Amino acid sequence: MKTIIKHVHYLDPDTGREQQGHLVMSDGCISGFTGDMISDAHEVVEGDGKWVLPGFIDVHVHFREPGGEMKETLESGSKAAVAGGFTTVVCMPNTQPSLDHGEILRQQLAKAAMLPCQMLFMGAVTRGLAGRERVDFKEYNFPGVVGVTDDGRPISEARLMMEALQEGKRYGLLVANHCEDESLMFDRSMNQGVVSEKLGLHGVPALAEELMVQRDLYLAGATGCSVHLQHISTAASVELIRRAKAEGVSVTAEAAPHHFALTEYAVMTRGAMAKMSPPLRREADMRAVREGLADGTLDCIATDHAPHEAAAKGEDLMKAANGVVGLETAFAAGVTHLIDTGTLSLKQLVTCMSSRPAAILGLSQKGTLKTGTDADVVLVDLRRRWTVDSSAFASKSHNTPFEGMALRGQVQGTWVRGKRVYENRVSAE
Structure with missing residues (x-):
């Protein structure tokens, strides 16, 4: 052929x-x-x-199967992926039941093998993503499982995160964390700032993310292990990662299209369709995320594709589910908000969407157009x-x-x- x-x-x-x-x-x-x-x-x-261009690689998607098939299935998610130019995606474990043992992951991989794009998976760090009992990562020691995370929820306990980093290194798994301090997330409605005040909401302060970013960077440095920080959204987080990299800490980090394209003001016109966790931030944060992608502080673009049916979003911002879809708009958002603003070149955008995520996942045959x-x-x-x-x-x-x-x-x-x-x-x- x-x-x-x-x-x-x-x-x-x-x-x-x-x-x-x-x-x-x-x-x-x-x-x-x-x-x-x-x-x-x-x-x-x-x-x-x-x-x-080399096929895009997304290190962070939610395809909802099993348990949330009304929102997305592996099949519909794979079709959305290839429509957006993504040839490889990494599925998160916050399904129902969660992907917290080897057998369920093998089942997912068997289903995925029949679908248009390559699907890889992350296993849960803790049983049921409950943040208490850590899974023995031996259960994930087979091809197709590339990392661990409790994404959707942060790994709040420092001891568990340190153990995860150490065991992830032992088994060659990418250890990723949703960086938000749950004690500071309050109503999870939107960013805490001028817009939340206008709308009479408490909001989530940037500090919730920044404290967790600082903790994970410190743990990675102290243990000599690698950590991957998910959906970075604040200027201070970008600067913390920049400094940590300069000091030799082994860290990679991702940014989502909505965080480099939109600000908290989108909530005023888009309502729950602009609600996600972490939330849209100030313009200064959006610009910092763009700059972080431009100088390599933030390694890759990941959509955090999080589908929800219309009823789950509803009209009440407080009650609406967090998350937005992103696979089918990610490339165009990058061209429009990164290339057209003079922030990135086409080569830099492709690096963030193809070659760098391939390197993070250790996929030597992906993210490139080299012969062979x-x-x-x-x-x-x-x-x-x-x-x-x-x-x-x-x-x-x-x-x-x-x-x-x-x-x-x-x-x-x-x-x-x-x-x-x-x-x-x-x-x-």
């Missing part, structure tokens, strides 16, 4: 190579990039001057401007804060190991 995507701009963030020509994929691998046409291809795709690596590829049109319409999403849920917003950059096609798994058939606006 040989596929050619012809007449494209090619960008490989690992090598910095950028040119025009034809990408060749054969037997599930990248065969090379050439200026000459090859006549024996099974499939020829006209690229028409678009960009071909897996043919996980996305074709994007940087010229296309479009308006977000969640009714067209492949996801089962439509809880996006970007509804009705104009964005630039759109995924046109996605290939996983050389097989086309998504084609955008919507005409340009």
Whole structure:
């Protein structure tokens, strides 16, 4: 099986190579990039001057199965992923029941093997994500389980977090934490600040995140272990990570599109569709997150894709569920709010969405267009401007804060190991 995507701009963030020509994929691998046409291809795709990039990798998604299939399933989540150009995703364990033992993870992996994108999984740090009894990480010592986290809830007890870091190092698992001090999360409605005061809400102070970030950085430094910090949202958190990296602490960190694109003011017009944990922050925090991505303090973009059915969001901000979908808007949000603002180059954006997450997960065959690596590829049109319409999403849920917003950059096609798994058939606006 040989596929050619012809007449494209090619960008490989690992090598910095950028040119025009034809990408060749054969037997599930990248065969090379050439200026000459090859006549024996099974499939020829006209690229028409678009960009071909390494498939995106998301280290943080919630696909809700088992227990929350009305919100999202592995199948619908995988379709949303490839529609957004993501060829590999990492699923979080806060399902019902939670992914806190080896057998349930094996079941998930078996289901995922039949679906369009590659799915990897994180196991829970504690039984039932209850924050009390730590799981023996021996249970996760098999391919497809790449890390541990209690995401959705923080690991509040320092002893448990220290043990997790040490055992994660022993078993080669990425140890990630949702950094918020639960004693300071209060009503979990939104950021504590001028907007929460206007709306008469208590809100969640930035300090709730920053205290936990500081603790985890200290534990990582003291133990010599690696830690991954999830969905960083405040300026002080970015600075703490920047300093820790300068001091040699082994830390990686992610930022979500909503935190680099929106501020707390979005809650006033978007309501519960702009409610997530951690919440949208001040403009100064949003700018700091952008700067953190630009200088490498924040390593990658992760969507924290968190689908909810309409009833779970409702109209009451206090009672509404936290979380927003993000797979199908992430790339365009990056182009619009990072490239178009002069914060990142295209190469930097692709690094944050492809090569760097691959490195964090130890996926040497992913996140690159080098010859011989897996043919996980996305074709994007940087010229296309479009308006977000969640009714067209492949996801089962439509809880996006970007509804009705104009964005630039759109995924046109996605290939996983050389097989086309998504084609955008919507005409340009």
